Amino acid sequence: MIHTWSSLISTLFLLLLCVTGLPLIFHHEIDELLGYGPKPEIARPGAVKRSIDEIARTALANDPGRVLQYILWDKDEPNTVIAFTNNKVDGDPDAATLRAYDAHSAKPLGSVGGGPMLIFLKLHVDMFAGRPGKLFLGAMGFLFLVAIISGVVLYWPFTRRLSFGTLRDKSRRIAWFDWHNLLGAITIAWALVVGATGVINTLAEVMLSQWKATELADMVKPYAGKPPPVHLASLDATLEKARKTTPDMNVSFVAFPGTPFTSSHHFAVFMRGHTPLTSRLLKPVLLDGETGEVSDARDLPVYLKALLVSQPLHFGDYGGMPLKIIWALLDVMTIVVIGSGLYLWVVKRRKHRSHAIAGQPLLQPSG
Template identity: 25%
Template sequence: MHAPQAKPKPGKPIWPKIPAPFVRAMLAGHSALGLAFAALIYLVCFSGAVAVFTSEFNRWEQPTAPVLHSVTPAAVGAAFDEVLAKNPKAHDLFIRMPEPALPRLSVHGDDAKGGEHTWFADASGNIVAEQRTPWSEFQARLHTALHLPGTWGFFLVGLTGVALLSSLVSGVLSHPRVFKDAFAFRWGGSKRLQEADLHNRISVWGLPFHVVVSLTGAFLGLSVLIVGVLAMVVFDGNREKVFALFSGPPVADDARPAPVIDVARGLAVLQAQNPKAGFNYIFVEHPGETGQHMSVNRTTPGKLSRGEIIIVDGNAKVLGPAGFESGNLGMAIYSSLTPLHFGWFGGWPVKVAYFLLGLGLTAVTASGVAIWLARRRDKGRPAPRWERVWVAFCWSQPLAYAVSAIVALLAPGVPPVAVWGGVTLAANACAFLWTPATLSIRLRLASAVGLALVALVHLGLNTGRTVDPVAWILDASLVLGAGLLAASVWASRRTAQV
């Protein structure tokens, strides 16, 4: 017989033991940050999940525009020339090339009266329609700038990203067992404990995504502030010199008249140099002047980047790149921020994953405040008004988005932001009428009806003349979303009856 072997001593834990006072301090900071920025974080997360599909919503909102998977330099040049002819004194024009997410050729410019317009072109470069996508533009700007004037919106969104990142870090540090208990649930007990477990589990499962979007969002939102500080420190407050660092080889301003730049020729030269590259957009500055030039965004397959910017002068001579792909590591990182933040790489699978993870982060934010309110109630210090207001605010957003989309489809002249704001206020006013449970059920049901109506209205307006198949996909997705919300209402009522 062999002598019984001694049990091996347990190894040292991966994480060092965290002192209890430190954990309490982190938890207090986590709660304070979450509460201070709760509404902003929720709104930015929800709007960000929707903004992942900005290109697709552009196609959905105007599905009759030509779908072009490729285009010739001659067609691009023809579209540019036709738009410039509408206002020969235009200061600059922006040409958007077809790409997988947005397979359309469009030209943006101003008219003789100073108004700005975007026109769609067909495969031959003929202008066929003016772009009218007010709702897509509304939801994108709501996420990036909250529709606030000037740079205040970008700054506030960036600050919200910092608060979210800080909340993530403090949340992890305030729960020493958060990774060990990543798959532990306490079902059947206190509702607050169930919500706390779900809050912590979703936070851990999506932690890499949460860190990436909050960090990149903070950088993008605060970039205006960063530029301002850099200008003061290095260039005596001259912001133009800071922007010049990212603009590529400089072209001297020269307002003397000259033959209009040949966009087709310049693009053909770049295509000959890089036959496998794609081209996202062309920004033509000062057309018809000696100092005219164009900045061409060239994408390289397989690179996580917004693309390289190539400067071409008025004689179709390539002056060189700005350095986003060929420059230093800092330029490459900066160029990757936008695709990393929005999930604009990897096609539909990545976008769907970003959307679901974004909704998960939205749910984490909503449940965090709900847990804090439930804890107050358990301690004998309930805040029933705030409970109702928070439920109303959270479930107001799907409804406000749906109603604003319906109005945008039926009355494009009505600003979607006004409709969104009105519905949000009306939904929050309902907090004075119903209990939190009733608010949740009724607003979810209203949102389900709203999403279904968006799809039905869109189908009614475009049946028989829709060209872009993405429109059908989004309509089906809206109906699916309506069904899931309705199912959640049914589940809530069934649970309440048990």
């Protein structure tokens, strides 16, 4: 009963998530193919990178009337700088414009993250329904986890007489039943990990608000009541001070004062480490928006670390192209599990009526 209903309620949305998730695994490659992945020019050997202040000025000149929210350095594209602009520092994330700039020439390289993949991404993340849509999909993901776990419990009575991997072709229904069991059982760890990390991701904004209300509020206490900065400090000087505070780390992104990732008085420079794991575990350094002096630097709380570590485990983008292909195949297998489950439910319902008359149950636990 739990298995049937938890799956049925979530089926359509899970299919949507699996189907839109499939191209998203190759988001980066597809964007590049369609010309939405800006590539830096090949720099002369020994070429010097432009100052970040210059790139910031170029970004503002490119989008007049807007303000900078974030500047980001992609781990895999060291010669590209990505600037986020918006109509105000705490503007709607959907209104943000992302543009890439060449680190050596400061030339604009085009916008980032647009194109048809954005539609898949929006469908996958919140179905164009903002935060409620996101939390709703989180709930559907939670039902997916319930369906998986209840499926494990049901697996025993249905397969206790069959060896693992039995695929019968007695009838269409039994064939799909065996596929449902085999694929469901064999993908279980992956499906639980991708499902659970997906659910955690839907709570990202809630977690960020929690961090801002507790830890960040505590870190910026000395600034309470002060007016927000009027003249912002030099970005290059600010970034240099952040690097000195966390010597073994690189800058991942800088959040401008007033944006959702920092206070209204501070630049927050988020630093990353060098290994696959530590490059995900960001450490924020808060710097005074006017003087660029370091105010505080603390590790993120456990829940935000869990969120950051859970992201690659959801996206499958952390083990090269072979892992992405495996991710796609496992996703297709999950689609078959969900589809066959729906099929089995429909058939059972249809046949239930005729068999109720004959007094013969259809597919039952072997006892």
